[in-house]
Amino acid sequence: MSEDIALREEDRLILQQIREGNDDVQKLTESTLLENHQVNYAFEKLEEHGLIHVTKPDGYIERTINGQKRVFQHPKQAELTKKGRTLLQESDQENLEQYQDLTRKELVEKTQQLEQRVNDLEISFEIFRKQVQKRITQ
Template sequence: MTDNTQLRDKEHLILQQINSGNDDVQKITAATTLENHHVTYAFQKLEEHGLIEVSKPDGMVERVIDGQKRVFQHPKQAELTEKGEQYLQHSEPEDLDDYENLSHRELVQRIHQLEQDMAELQQSFQTFRKQVQNHLER
């Protein structure tokens, strides 16, 4: 990968997820709206570019998923290479769609925050409107 090559949004997101500790396919799919095959494909491409190293640990893993305890084969795991770390440090975040890759929980939280912000703005606007009307009536 040359310095002027840009990653697709999904690949950039996956690098960010790996950097933040979500280092295997299942953790990334749980934290985003990406599907297993998207993450697996991105792992392959990122590894070809030397940005990550992918391994398939032996054995089983036990995790709580959607409130249920599950045991399954350990998913593919990735680790950033030095080149991957440098890429993240020097890459400008692209105009990623802020909502496309959020989990359901993150979307709900974002909507609640936006609704609260909107209510505050509406209240502020009503107050401002009254102030302007009072000023014009003088």
């Protein structure tokens, strides 16, 4: 992009989620595990940079949350601007380019490292799950 915009990881995550259809505060807090105030702050910053357009629709909306139907005021909603879509496309391209220059050997090593990292995370998660279960049943 012609101008370099410094975005936090949360901002990039929110932009990606908006592109995937999670375009309001409630959907974003559910899909990202960010807090309402974090999403609202990101909305302000992203709108200041011209990457999204935020609206507050009137009326109420009905959604099923944790298996229960709830009715509440329609949350703030965001839409990507042309500038926001362009930034995401360029970011996607940059992510691909970091692998294009690797040799076959480097790609194999990178894949093995990532597989090991996933395995380590799965083991850690299983240990954590057992700890939580044990704590709940005490």
